[in-house]
Amino acid sequence: MALDISTTETSTPVRFLDLVTTHQEIRAELDAIWDNTVSTAGFVGGAELNSFEEEYAAFCGTSEAIGVANGTDALELILAAAGIGPGDEVIIPANTFIATAEAVASVGATCVFADVDPDTMLITGDMIRAVATPKTAAVMAVHLYGQMVDATDVGAACSDLGIAFIEDSAQAHGAKWDGARAGSVGLAAGFSFYPGKNLGAMGDGGAITTNDAQLAAKMRSLSNHGRSLNSKYEHDLLGRNSRLDSLQAAALRVKLRHIDRWNQGRRNAFDWYGANLPDSLVQLSVRPEAEAVHHLGIVRCVGQTRDEVAAKLDAAGIGWGIHYPIPCHLQAPFGGAEGSFPISERLAGEIISLPMHPHLTEDEVLRVCEVVSR
Numbered sequence: 001m002a003l004d005i006s007t008t009e010t011s012t013p014v015r016f017l018d019l020v021t022t023h024q025e026i027r028a029e030l031d032a033i034w035d036n037t038v039s040t041a042g043f044v045g046g047a048e049l050n051s052f053e054e055e056y057a058a059f060c061g062t063s064e065a066i067g068v069a070n071g072t073d074a075l076e077l078i079l080a081a082a083g084i085g086p087g088d089e090v091i092i093p094a095n096t097f098i099a100t101a102e103a104v105a106s107v108g109a110t111c112v113f114a115d116v117d118p119d120t121m122l123i124t125g126d127m128i129r130a131v132a133t134p135k136t137a138a139v140m141a142v143h144l145y146g147q148m149v150d151a152t153d154v155g156a157a158c159s160d161l162g163i164a165f166i167e168d169s170a171q172a173h174g175a176k177w178d179g180a181r182a183g184s185v186g187l188a189a190g191f192s193f194y195p196g197k198n199l200g201a202m203g204d205g206g207a208i209t210t211n212d213a214q215l216a217a218k219m220r221s222l223s224n225h226g227r228s229l230n231s232k233y234e235h236d237l238l239g240r241n242s243r244l245d246s247l248q249a250a251a252l253r254v255k256l257r258h259i260d261r262w263n264q265g266r267r268n269a270f271d272w273y274g275a276n277l278p279d280s281l282v283q284l285s286v287r288p289e290a291e292a293v294h295h296l297g298i299v300r301c302v303g304q305t306r307d308e309v310a311a312k313l314d315a316a317g318i319g320w321g322i323h324y325p326i327p328c329h330l331q332a333p334f335g336g337a338e339g340s341f342p343i344s345e346r347l348a349g350e351i352i353s354l355p356m357h358p359h360l361t362e363d364e365v366l367r368v369c370e371v372v373s374r
């Protein structure tokens with residue numbers, strides 16, 4: 001239903017993200033978790049974690065899910081378990097959050113950046129082929145902004161090159177490519193449950209999904225001090241502590257029951273934006289094979305500058321962000337040269353993130369559209 005935006009109230013603020021409403025909606029279920037955890041003192045491991053791992057694997061369509069401490073650890077543990085380290089190159093998109101690159105650097109491998117498609121803002125098979133070398137061991141494809149990469153195309157490039165296809169699914173809980181969910185199309189996938197994510201914990205959290213039982217066993221061990229799966233006191237591998245707390249696992253179990261509905265709320269908001277944004281702001285394009293979950297409300301500022309758009313939003317009390325203003329290869333630790341990845345660099349100057357969350361109403365989207373159309 002298209003509302004008449006000329007009559008829309010413009011003075012009411014619109015939140016960029018509304019975690020308060022999300023948590024109020026499930027408040028009773030969350031309160032019960034706290035009571036149960038305090039009563040049982042089951043803080044690490046146990047039934048809640050096991051059940052969450054089973055339910056999350058089922059949600060993603062994989063045989064295995066492993067709860068870990070955060071999304072960055074998830075990616076790093078995948079690389080470590082796959083035996084990727086010094087001397088290896090891992091291809092990642094220049095347009096991503098820095099954690100993707102940090103994970104590669106943390107295992108001692110070299111980040112090789114690739115440019116992205118200008119319309120989806122995601123890595124493609126051609127972009128991967130353009131930067132692959134004999135040292136390339138893997139591509140960490142990022143399903144950025146809630147839309148999966150073209151898994152058929154990226155999967156084919158990885159097979160041709162004989163490299164591993166790893167998914168950074170931190171922004172894509174529940175997204176699909178050709179019916180397959182994020183987390184199920186590569187060798188393994190890392191998820192973040194940072195509170196603002198589509199599936200967020202009440203603090204930090206993460207998970208790895210895979211269909212490879214052997215790799216899963218290694219990642220589970222690495223994330224728990226390299227502990228032998230059969231003996232509490234034997235440590236087969238040099239591991240670390242990257243466990244998901246039971247309290248977080250219990251909260252994630254509650255939220256998992258709501259995520260499909262919440263993702264639909266985001267898709268509704270995306271469509272309302274699509275019907276009402278001015279031509280000067282262009283949404284990312286969603287391909288027909290993709291079911292996106294719109295982690296962020298990204299638009300490119302093409303007919304007005306980003307500063308102009310931001311000033312209008314600020315004046316109307318509307319929240320906004322930029323994801324991300326500096327492409328990863330130009331961040332200080334990676335020290336790349338300007339001009340190396342022109343599409344990512346252009347996008348970094350054009351994009352702005354408009355309010356996006358499951359509880360955004362059509363009235364609020366229309367208010368944002370009216371303000372940026374002025």
Ligand SMILES: Cc1ncc(COP(=O)(O)O)c(C=O)c1O
Nearest residue numbers: 070071072097099100170192194
């Ligand atoms: C694309 C991407 N990769 C990795 C991460 C890392 O996740 P975390 O913050 O849980 O370590 C994030 C989230 O912050 C992300 O957006």
